[in-house]
Amino acid sequence: MYRLEYVEKVGRFYHKSRAGFTFGSTLHQALQTFHEDGGSAAVSAPELVAKLETVWQSQGYESAEHEAEHKVEAVRILETYHAASEARAEATKPFLIEKMLKWDMGLFVLTGRIDRIDEHSADGALEIVDYKSGRRSVSEEDVKSALAMSVYQLLTKRSNPDRRVYATIHALRGGVTASASYTEEEMAALEDELRGMGTLILETDFEAIQPIPLPEECPYCDFLPLCTRAWKREGRDYAAELILTAD
Template identity: 30%
Template sequence: MNDMLPGMPKRLFTATPTKLLNFADCKRKYRYTYLESPRPPKGPPWAHNTVGAVVHEVLADFFGRWPAARRTPDEVVAKMRSSWRSEGFRDERQSLDWRERSTEMVLGYLRDSDPYYEPRGVERTVGFTTERASLRGRIDRIDERLARDGSGGTELAIVDYKTGRRPLTSTDARSSLAMALYVLGARRVLHRPCTRVELHHLPTNTVAAADHDEESLGRHLKRAESMADDAAAAEARWAEGLTPAEADEVFPPEPSALCGWCDFAKICPQGRREAPTREPWAGLDEPSPVPLDEAG
């Protein structure tokens, strides 16, 4: 049922890049995450997500909240230890090992950083609207740097921290829907030129960078709007009230290798058939986990 008054503008579909990509990956997972109430129970937390969350928290404090005098290795170590959580790890020994590994990873990343450098934004929420959608997201860090065109002005660079075990490339940076939408959002909110996106991979202390142009940004925006249109149509069907069979038709499972990492794998028969459910610590770079009682 259309509840808009005649002549009123169309209601925009509000989404983040994560929400759009969840819809593209698996519509059943989207339904469980955003629409079901109460939401179905999720599986246990993932250890690699714990690592990522703590590292992001410490870097946000370092660049966004601490004065220059506090940006020291000792402060970083203390913050890593006070912020550490044990969710998802096999046992206490593995948790403590990863606390130390993660601390060394952050210290290595920050080793050559200027303690007096102030980014333009840290954990900054940006957004913009099109004729069809309202898109928003939170950026790990926005740097403002001297423009590379020799004009003497400045330009923005979008920085995203990554802690996964897979090394990244410029193709990863250029193909990221989220990073492209962050460029458009930063332009809109901060009114500065922006084309550069950078994935800072902490495990290898490398930067995968790419520069967008208007054509590449336009392709990403078109893709995002198409996703938003499809998600909005599916949500409209949901709002009408669906039988279980109709819900499975509108929000079907889309089995893939990603199913082993899904928070809802235990309640999805198709996902369990497609890929075995993984242990909560399976995302860590550990070829041969050692039980606590055999670690010596």
């Protein structure tokens, strides 16, 4: 997958549009403009809902009804989000919105696109907020174990070493959040792990890697038609291999 995505760069020919991705992208855009325009102090709940129409995308939905159901859900999510945003407006202000953070690790540059970071007025703490449009619930453990959230914390901490940094996942469908933070020791261990992972990627000859049927991954992978052709050329019974390996 890495070879096809990043070395051969053929993803644009194979990636399918999906309702979940479109829905998430639409909500992210609506929330980005909401915060860029001043948040709940400047934008009312009806105005936030009206923004949805200007950023709405239709690709990936199975039917007009399917799309309409998602639009109703999006309106509900944005109204709930606006109320939550109003409740925390006094204690926080946006520090950055939809930004790519980078940190030079020597052999490579670690990057991460962050939905939003809020600054807490009480102690200057930086809270990284990540929107999850498909989730109804989230726990502290979910945040703690999410690789992306730990990378965001590392990126934020390294560029703001004097600040307390923690991460929050906002489960938009449920209107709930959970937060967790990494200790300095955990950050150092993560840094080591990422350095090892980055070095492995840099040193691997991806051109020489052949696709091998993976029962957990392949059925959901957009590149399956491409890999299937390669397996057919090799005379492999890939369907049986996927099922056999799954057992």
